[in-house]
Amino acid sequence: xxxxxxxxxxxxxxxxxxxxxxxxxxxxxxxxxxxxxxxxxxxxxxxxxxxxxxxxxxxxxxxxxxxxxxxxxxxxxxxxxxxxxxxxxxxxxxxxxxxxxxxxxxxxxxxxxxxxxxxxxxxxxxxxxxxxxxxxxxxxxxxxxxxxxxxxxxxxxxxxxxxxxxxxxxxxxxxxxxxxxxxxxxxxxxxxxxxxxxxxxxxxxxxxxxxxxxxxxxxxxxxxxxxxxxxxxxxxxxxxxxxxxxxxxxxxxxxxxxxxxxxxxxxxxxxxxxxxxxxxxxxxxxxxxxxxxx
Numbered sequence: 001x002x003x004x005x006x007x008x009x010x011x012x013x014x015x016x017x018x019x020x021x022x023x024x025x026x027x028x029x030x031x032x033x034x035x036x037x038x039x040x041x042x043x044x045x046x047x048x049x050x051x052x053x054x055x056x057x058x059x060x061x062x063x064x065x066x067x068x069x070x071x072x073x074x075x076x077x078x079x080x081x082x083x084x085x086x087x088x089x090x091x092x093x094x095x096x097x098x099x100x101x102x103x104x105x106x107x108x109x110x111x112x113x114x115x116x117x118x119x120x121x122x123x124x125x126x127x128x129x130x131x132x133x134x135x136x137x138x139x140x141x142x143x144x145x146x147x148x149x150x151x152x153x154x155x156x157x158x159x160x161x162x163x164x165x166x167x168x169x170x171x172x173x174x175x176x177x178x179x180x181x182x183x184x185x186x187x188x189x190x191x192x193x194x195x196x197x198x199x200x201x202x203x204x205x206x207x208x209x210x211x212x213x214x215x216x217x218x219x220x221x222x223x224x225x226x227x228x229x230x231x232x233x234x235x236x237x238x239x240x241x242x243x244x245x246x247x248x249x250x251x252x253x254x255x256x257x258x259x260x261x262x263x264x265x266x267x268x269x270x271x272x273x274x275x276x277x278x279x280x281x282x283x284x285x286x287x288x289x290x291x292x293x294x
Contacts, residue, residue, distance in 0.1 A: 025081075029058035041081065047217075048081040054226065065238050071224040072107060072232035080120060082219030082241050088124055089214055095244035097198035097218055103135075103239070104192060107232030113225045114138060117234065118187075119198055119241075120221035123213030127180040129168070130212065131221070132161075132201050135190045137231075147184050151208050156200045161185040165210060183210050198241075 024042035028050050031037070037050045041061045050059055054075030060068040061081070071077040091097070099119055117135035122128070148166025155161075164184040185201045202212055220239045224231065 023060050024063055025059060025061040028061065029056070045083050046081050047084050047219075049079070049219075051078040052076065057224075067234075067236040067239065069222045069234040069236070070232070071222070071234070072226075074224070075226045077222070077224045079222045080217075080219040081239075082217065084217040084219075085215060088216045091199060091202040091212055091215055094199075094215065097202075097241070097243055099196040099198060099220070099239065099241045100194070101134075101196075101220070101236065101239040102193035103234055103236040105231045105234055114223070115225070115231055116221065116223040118221055119196060119218065121218040122216045124216055125213045126211065128183060128211075128213055129180065130183045130201075130205070132185045132196060132198060134187045134194065134196065135192060136186065147186065148182065151210070154204045156197055156204075157195055159191075160188050161201070162188065163204065163208060163210075181210070183212075 024044070025039060025048050027039055028037055028048050030050060030052055035052055038048065040047050043063070044061075046061075048059055048061065050057055052071075052074040054077075056070065057074035057077035057079065058070045059079050059081065060070075062068075067081070069077075069079045071079070103117065115135075115137040116131075116133050118131060118133040120129070120131050123130070146166070147164035150162055150164050152163050153160050154163070162185070164186065166182040166184070167179055168182055169179045183205050185204075198218065205212065218241055220236075220241065222234055
């Protein structure tokens with residue numbers, strides 16, 4: 001099913017005035033019979049990816065800077081959006097990564113077995129996945145097996161994060177069958193708005209001996225499992241990912257969108273809990289586009 005560019009925006013009514021926001025990613029809904037969709041968000045430096053099993057999961061990207069993630073009808077859903085990099089580099093070769101965001105959930109959520117919101121990214125040389133989770137619902141909070149081994153904790157951005165490491169064993173991914181490390185920072189007190197000093201987590205992980213490779217992407221993450229009274233949608237007012245421009249502390253959006261032409265092939269997708277979401281064919285244009293400033 002293909003969404004139209006107009007007519008599916010958010011209507012905000014104040015008195016008699018109504019604003020309809022255009023959807024900047026109208027194809028971010030896997031077509032019938034497919035479990036994957038990817039593309040770029042118009043007039044931004046962001047790419048998006050949507051995986052799902054079950055009936056439907058989708059992303060709407062509006063031109064006022066807001067987003068809506070729908071996941072109610074999907075058994076499993078992973079939605080990511082944010083910058084990718086054409087020339088992966090180690091984090092200490094970048095400026096300081098940070099994010100600020102605000103969202104609210106729609107639906108009960110009481111039966112939702114698993115729901116995560118935060119930052120997720122990947123590295124190469126070596127291959128790793130990293131997660132910084134600020135909002136979570138885990139039905140069985142005693143079950144931390146998905147996160148692997150707890151290695152420590154640290155305090156940043158007003159709360160304590162527990163740090164975990166997991167090994168994903170021989171799961172077929174973009175780079176083929178291989179074992180790789182997954183790093184997690186899980187905020188103890190979940191929140192629906194705030195600031196994330198992403199680079200502070202990178203530095204702490206390295207202090208604990210968790211080696212990060214060259215960063216290929218740093219993206220917003222929404223991951224959900226269907227429950228009896230699950231969250232039907234996530235309304236994101238904004239989710240901005242920035243990189244320090246210089247020593248003066250100013251920030252700037254990342255200006256290049258990755259092409260990664262070597263990734264045009266079929267591979268299997270697993271969620272963070274190791275469940276197989278099926279086979280996807282990832283096709284990324286070799287074109288690099290710069291940001292159109294709003």
